[in-house]
Amino acid sequence: MKKLMNDPENYVNEMLEGIYLTHPDQLTFTGNDLRCLVTVTKTEGKVGIATGGGSGHLPLFLGYVGKGMLDGCCVGDVFQSPSADQMLEVTKKIDSGAGVLYIYGNYNGDIFNFDMAAEMADMEEGIRVEQVVAGEDVASPPAKDGGKNTRRGVAGIFFVYKCAGAAAASGKDLSQVKRIAEKAASNVRTIGVALTPCTVPRVGHPGFAIAEDEMEVGMGIHGEPGIRRGKMETADQITEEMVDKILKDISYEPGDETAVLVNGLGATPLDEQYIVARKVHQILKEKNIGIHRCYVGEYVTSIEMAGLSISLLKLDEELKGYLDAPADTPFFKQIKNGE
Amino acid sequence: MKKLMNDPENYVNEMLEGIYLTHPDQLTFTGNDLRCLVTVTKTEGKVGIATGGGSGHLPLFLGYVGKGMLDGCCVGDVFQSPSADQMLEVTKKIDSGAGVLYIYGNYNGDIFNFDMAAEMADMEEGIRVEQVVAGEDVASPPAKDGGKNTRRGVAGIFFVYKCAGAAAASGKDLSQVKRIAEKAASNVRTIGVALTPCTVPRVGHPGFAIAEDEMEVGMGIHGEPGIRRGKMETADQITEEMVDKILKDISYEPGDETAVLVNGLGATPLDEQYIVARKVHQILKEKNIGIHRCYVGEYVTSIEMAGLSISLLKLDEELKGYLDAPADTPFFKQIKNGE
Amino acid sequence: MNQQELIAMLGRISKIMEENRDYLIELDSVVGDSDLGLTMSDGFRSAYDSVSDGMEPDLGKLLYKAGKTMGNKVPSTMGTLMAAGLMRAGKVLKGKMELTDKDVVSLFQAYKDGVADLGKAKLGDKTFLDGFQPGIDRLAAGVNAGISLEMALQEAADAAWAGFENTTSMVAVHGRAATRGEASRSLRDPGAAVGALIMKAVAKR
Amino acid sequence: MNQQELIAMLGRISKIMEENRDYLIELDSVVGDSDLGLTMSDGFRSAYDSVSDGMEPDLGKLLYKAGKTMGNKVPSTMGTLMAAGLMRAGKVLKGKMELTDKDVVSLFQAYKDGVADLGKAKLGDKTFLDGFQPGIDRLAAGVNAGISLEMALQEAADAAWAGFENTTSMVAVHGRAATRGEASRSLRDPGAAVGALIMKAVAKR
Numbered sequence A, B: 001m002k003k004l005m006n007d008p009e010n011y012v013n014e015m016l017e018g019i020y021l022t023h024p025d026q027l028t029f030t031g032n033d034l035r036c037l038v039t040v041t042k043t044e045g046k047v048g049i050a051t052g053g054g055s056g057h058l059p060l061f062l063g064y065v066g067k068g069m070l071d072g073c074c075v076g077d078v079f080q081s082p083s084a085d086q087m088l089e090v091t092k093k094i095d096s097g098a099g100v101l102y103i104y105g106n107y108n109g110d111i112f113n114f115d116m117a118a119e120m121a122d123m124e125e126g127i128r129v130e131q132v133v134a135g136e137d138v139a140s141p142p143a144k145d146g147g148k149n150t151r152r153g154v155a156g157i158f159f160v161y162k163c164a165g166a167a168a169a170s171g172k173d174l175s176q177v178k179r180i181a182e183k184a185a186s187n188v189r190t191i192g193v194a195l196t197p198c199t200v201p202r203v204g205h206p207g208f209a210i211a212e213d214e215m216e217v218g219m220g221i222h223g224e225p226g227i228r229r230g231k232m233e234t235a236d237q238i239t240e241e242m243v244d245k246i247l248k249d250i251s252y253e254p255g256d257e258t259a260v261l262v263n264g265l266g267a268t269p270l271d272e273q274y275i276v277a278r279k280v281h282q283i284l285k286e287k288n289i290g291i292h293r294c295y296v297g298e299y300v301t302s303i304e305m306a307g308l309s310i311s312l313l314k315l316d317e318e319l320k321g322y323l324d325a326p327a328d329t330p331f332f333k334q335i336k337n338g339e
Numbered sequence C, D: 001m002n003q004q005e006l007i008a009m010l011g012r013i014s015k016i017m018e019e020n021r022d023y024l025i026e027l028d029s030v031v032g033d034s035d036l037g038l039t040m041s042d043g044f045r046s047a048y049d050s051v052s053d054g055m056e057p058d059l060g061k062l063l064y065k066a067g068k069t070m071g072n073k074v075p076s077t078m079g080t081l082m083a084a085g086l087m088r089a090g091k092v093l094k095g096k097m098e099l100t101d102k103d104v105v106s107l108f109q110a111y112k113d114g115v116a117d118l119g120k121a122k123l124g125d126k127t128f129l130d131g132f133q134p135g136i137d138r139l140a141a142g143v144n145a146g147i148s149l150e151m152a153l154q155e156a157a158d159a160a161w162a163g164f165e166n167t168t169s170m171v172a173v174h175g176r177a178a179t180r181g182e183a184s185r186s187l188r189d190p191g192a193a194v195g196a197l198i199m200k201a202v203a204k205r
């Protein structure tokens, strides 16, 4: 492991200090706690949206706090949930009377702590809180009939933020913003492929090993095991397998429209991400599925893992409208067409 | 080497196909040659700005073609210059009567080919072309007194694009745009540190070796040797050495202002880049040098090299104005404050 | 058990987690995200540190405070569950300045209830509970049968460890390991190891 | 030298670059960016392919076309310089359908001039020229002295190779190697190797 860092114990806090020094006009923190990020521009009467989760995924989570996206975010240590107290702190700061929506990934630690925070917000502060848990990794098992979602939340949460954020910015109320977030969450599917492991700074060695000529299809963003490990294949072959897995999981009719996210996990160059994006375009074109928007880049990483993920968001007119809305956060800017 | 690619021979062209499929509303190509990129929105009467160079540095070069930045770009194979014919093709397409400025890095192959293209544009097409060659790596030797610039061009070229692009967008004429580009080029300084090598896809193995506990300070973006190789140090120590080298090379007085670019080379997580940005802020604050803007992220990469570079652009009021102007390219968007 | 003994017990738990930091990282790296060694050693250390000054005479409040501190320090799955366990134990023992043997049994039963209520896992789901509850059950049985607390705790520790080892007969249905389905069976559950280590530390006095 | 022989000579240059692809990559990886083996084998191959059909009877135009093609195919430092060399040779020999021994000498001298004019390097600057010009000089001397072209070329090839080996006595002042300053001295120059390889391929007929 070679990392540009000081004491691994300070990895997250020093990263956060760098963030605040670099983006003072967009981000600040609350409760005297660097890990409780909030936007500097609070809009009265707007539904607040908060997220949170472990560090090690930049620009997720905190990078999406800003105009048209999120209002606040708690981050924990690398791959660790922040605490319920921290989430409550952020909730208090971003509520402006219209209530707060939590959007976060489907992980035990996060669920436990967001649940506790929501209860405290209600009991102690009288703030109405709703929750949407995003889990869309088709490499993890789907819910047993009627049971709760058992899938890992990965890069697709970006689309949930984008749509919910735009809905809140447009003045929708809490139940509407929740409905739209749920619609995005239930229409997105993701699958990843990992080529190398990643190292939690405080652990100091990779979380798993993978041979020089191997890849793991379906690996999670913390190194959770995937569907199969095998010899490296061509980008086209891998992309076909991945898109195929997604399309087997959610039905698209010819003529349907989708948004694509090709997401680098950390060490894979943009070149390779575009080589994969090219193949995604070709496959979807062949199936007569329209691509309304395509995003390529690092949106949700796994520290310095090599590999990438593909997410598809099935669109209707409502989601398209929210997806197209402008946004301005430290890590994601979308300028409205024609502006 | 593990890369998500197909035949290495098609690496660049397939990457480009992915780019055009993903950004059809911003980029297209000319002369039936994928490697001759131009913006889709030509502004009559505006000075055209073209750049070019080898692939393997995304988002450099082509990622900065768009509003407020560049009009056209030629890319070659990985780490190889594009040809004079290609540059001529782009030049013809982007000229709208006000002439064209070439901005490119200080490398032999690029110089030879841009020189030839400029001559052809003048002789064959009657297009006025001016050139600014950017070379600011303080780890490479400075010009011998009065001689031409012998420094490698690295990440600092981003600032040259930004300022020249804003000047051209504001309607300045060719000689003014050139003057501003030169001002930016002569006031920027960069130094990098590499932790791992990178692999040219068609070569198939790393260009050099570096031990698991070593780093190389001053390495160039194609793996050119740096100033010293040594044991890994803390982020704070490395940052101090790097900033020190820059400040020894260009004088800043207390009260001067600068723009900072902390640039990831490919495999180094954003977390680590921010840990370094934090230290840069601390050092400059101590010296009473004001940071007008700070950019952190991957702006100029070396395929999948781990490491980063630090660039400082010494500012005056004129450069500040151009730096603050909005921009909208596939890879770089800046929204004007208060918009 | 008096205040000093209770604090010492928390100290032993903290120590055993530190000693097993790499072991837990190792176990978690096979099924999860490798952090368990960090969260358990940091978490129980912070729990212990928050009460080691002996300023809190109410042993219920003491446990509650230790739990609250741990929850803020390491809010991972296991960190939060352990915090919930300590806090529940604190609620149940609130007001006591000294614990009888039966109180000690209550402490661990409440701990387990706190974990089970937040996590909603059942015995056999291959979680912390499977490395903890067998110990609690044996402890209760021993104390009820009138053997010495020391001996009951020793037997409890052995039972807990056997419970942990026995997780290789179970399929995970919660947390990261659950995504492996049947493939999780052959693996030992890291959270159950924590349960067994707690019982081991408690017994070793 | 007739058209077929000239084309065959270009074919041999292409072949030697292919055979030395990894060797040149190796040399360039020490001082530069590792691409020289790729650019030289791709470039001379494209130069050869563009004229191998024998449709161009004017040997000057043939060389010019080969150079132009190479410049478009591999516009790196050396690719562009080699293109400039071929194009200059083409200009000088324009109109000839057959080359005398003196013309062959002119060909290589023009080639060298094309490279020198674009690159502005001097002998001793540790470039292509240092592995090429010693060969040309010997070739000219041999032909002037009246020895057979075959023997003159063989002597030229040996002189060129010695020139290449001798680059370890020079400090680079151009291109990527120049940033190493004095440290570049002990290294053999990759571009000079190309110069020597060209002469070797030319001699081997």
Ligand SMILES: Nc1ncnc2c1ncn2[C@@H]1O[C@H](COP(=O)(O)OP(=O)(O)O)[C@@H](O)[C@H]1O
Residues within 6 Å of the ligand: A108, A109, C028, C032, C033, C035, C036, C039, C076, C077, C078, C079, C081, C115, C118, C119, C120, C121, C126, C127, C128, C129, C174, C175, C176, C189, C190, C191, C192
């Ligand atoms: N619902 C649950 N109830 C009890 N224990 C659980 C539950 N879910 C997971 N666990 C335990 O948590 C352990 C993993 O803890 P931890 O490493 O903190 O998880 P994570 O890193 O995924 O947040 C598992 O081995 C399991 O024993």
Ligand SMILES: Nc1ncnc2c1ncn2[C@@H]1O[C@H](COP(=O)(O)OP(=O)(O)O)[C@@H](O)[C@H]1O
Residues within 6 Å of the ligand: B108, B109, D028, D032, D033, D035, D036, D039, D076, D077, D078, D079, D081, D115, D118, D119, D120, D121, D126, D127, D128, D129, D174, D175, D176, D189, D190, D191, D192
């Ligand atoms: N100005 C010059 N004139 C002649 N040869 C040069 C000049 N500059 C560099 N060279 C040669 O070019 C070689 C490197 O070529 P190449 O690998 O194509 O460069 P790059 O990859 O940097 O574009 C050097 O070894 C040197 O011999």
Ligand SMILES: [Mg+2]
Residues within 6 Å of the ligand: A079, A080, A081, A109, C033, C035, C076, C077
């Ligand atoms: Mg965890």
Ligand SMILES: [Mg+2]
Residues within 6 Å of the ligand: B079, B080, B081, B109, D033, D035, D076, D077
């Ligand atoms: Mg090159």
Ligand SMILES: [Mg+2]
Residues within 6 Å of the ligand: C028, C032, C033, C034, C035, C036
């Ligand atoms: Mg874990």
Ligand SMILES: [Mg+2]
Residues within 6 Å of the ligand: D028, D032, D033, D034, D035, D036
């Ligand atoms: Mg080279």
